[in-house]
Amino acid sequence: MRALESILIDKGYVDPAALDEIIDTYQHDVGPRNGARVVARAWTDPAYLERLLADATAAIAELGYGGRQGEHMVVVENTDTTHHVVVCTLCSCYPWPVLGLPPAWYKSPAYRSRVVIDPRGVLAEFGTVLDPEVEVRVWDSTAELRYLVIPRRPAGTEDWTEEQLADLVTRNSMIGTEVLAPVAAPTVGIRDHADGGGGAS
Amino acid sequence: MNGPQDLGGQMGFGPVAPEPETDEPIFHEPWEARALALTLTAGALGHWNIDVSRHARESLPPAVYYGSSYYEIWTRGLERLLVDAGLVGDDELASGSALHPAAATARPPLAAAQVRPSLAAGSPYTRPTSTPPRFGAGQRVRTINDHPTGHTRLPRYARGVEGTVERVHGCFVFPDTNAGGDPDPQWCYTVTFAASDLWGRSADPRSTVSIDAFEPYLVPAS
Numbered sequence: 001m002r003a004l005e006s007i008l009i010d011k012g013y014v015d016p017a018a019l020d021e022i023i024d025t026y027q028h029d030v031g032p033r034n035g036a037r038v039v040a041r042a043w044t045d046p047a048y049l050e051r052l053l054a055d056a057t058a059a060i061a062e063l064g065y066g067g068r069q070g071e072h073m074v075v076v077e078n079t080d081t082t083h084h085v086v087v088c089t090l091c092s093c094y095p096w097p098v099l100g101l102p103p104a105w106y107k108s109p110a111y112r113s114r115v116v117i118d119p120r121g122v123l124a125e126f127g128t129v130l131d132p133e134v135e136v137r138v139w140d141s142t143a144e145l146r147y148l149v150i151p152r153r154p155a156g157t158e159d160w161t162e163e164q165l166a167d168l169v170t171r172n173s174m175i176g177t178e179v180l181a182p183v184a185a186p187t188v189g190i191r192d193h194a195d196g197g198g199g200a201s
Numbered sequence: 202m203n204g205p206q207d208l209g210g211q212m213g214f215g216p217v218a219p220e221p222e223t224d225e226p227i228f229h230e231p232w233e234a235r236a237l238a239l240t241l242t243a244g245a246l247g248h249w250n251i252d253v254s255r256h257a258r259e260s261l262p263p264a265v266y267y268g269s270s271y272y273e274i275w276t277r278g279l280e281r282l283l284v285d286a287g288l289v290g291d292d293e294l295a296s297g298s299a300l301h302p303a304a305a306t307a308r309p310p311l312a313a314a315q316v317r318p319s320l321a322a323g324s325p326y327t328r329p330t331s332t333p334p335r336f337g338a339g340q341r342v343r344t345i346n347d348h349p350t351g352h353t354r355l356p357r358y359a360r361g362v363e364g365t366v367e368r369v370h371g372c373f374v375f376p377d378t379n380a381g382g383d384p385d386p387q388w389c390y391t392v393t394f395a396a397s398d399l400w401g402r403s404a405d406p407r408s409t410v411s412i413d414a415f416e417p418y419l420v421p422a423s
Contacts, residue, residue: 027234111217135409
């Protein structure tokens, strides 16, 4: 890698500062916190959810996210009867602007080969066991559409703020390999009942 | 092509071993970050498109593909693309140093200041068309049974199978021809299959698989 890099730099094809800028972007700026904000907005604003489901690219752009590997977005929403999970069996297509670069397991032959034929078995390897009655829908990203899952909002978060909700959304729940656990009764630090602050959120 | 990349439904790769999400680094080794960045900056020179680069990776011999980590596959693919474009010589790759003058590039090298704007802009793959879509949402279709030796995005597990058009997405660059440099835009549809139609009696009874299929992959269901 070092040799290839130095060949390309020596020949003037590549600006080393541009390499650093790309790495910095995906290491520090573009990652699953973006998707978590989309999900939290969808949970708290029904009109936003509607726009997301109708035209995800435009609705995600409202929050300032878009671009490479997220040019054409589709959002699918988990319900109590349907669970969505996303894969790219042919390579590693993934919605970079909202989730960042894909985790290693997403790119692995084990995941890519099996989630289409044995989705429940794969989900179990993530500790996710669905009710047998729940339909599992697998989305294989074979073209230039990129998929984001809206996980179910955990019970116990009814009066949480959008910011608090975004903090509990995991990357894997937005790929569909994880279900967000119910939240235990609120404690001081999340919502301070002594101040009566809970009612304000 | 029926290459090593076409993994859906293959067996023997073992369980998925996810790292805990909160502990997983973006890059596991510093060179992986360089591989990603080199691939993006070299791509910006304008000598190949996304389908050409996918085809370069899937054209690796299966033993090499399966024996390589993800970013090793990217690096081997990038080396092939650079040589095929005449930007780097095999002798340079072998020696690990630049031996020849630089070739003229289709576009100037990506400057650091252009990185964030160009990533934020992306490159949309939709194209205008005057042809109406052949299929509509709700329509039953069958995928073709075809085994092209070149690039295709119709996975083997979904060939010759009946499904339902779920969504019409618009007209997109067609990967099968774009890998040869001809975008030949085609309508793209989400097609949903019952798991039992893909996998037979071993299928999960309450599961579906959807792919995004280009119009040439589809015929009306009989």
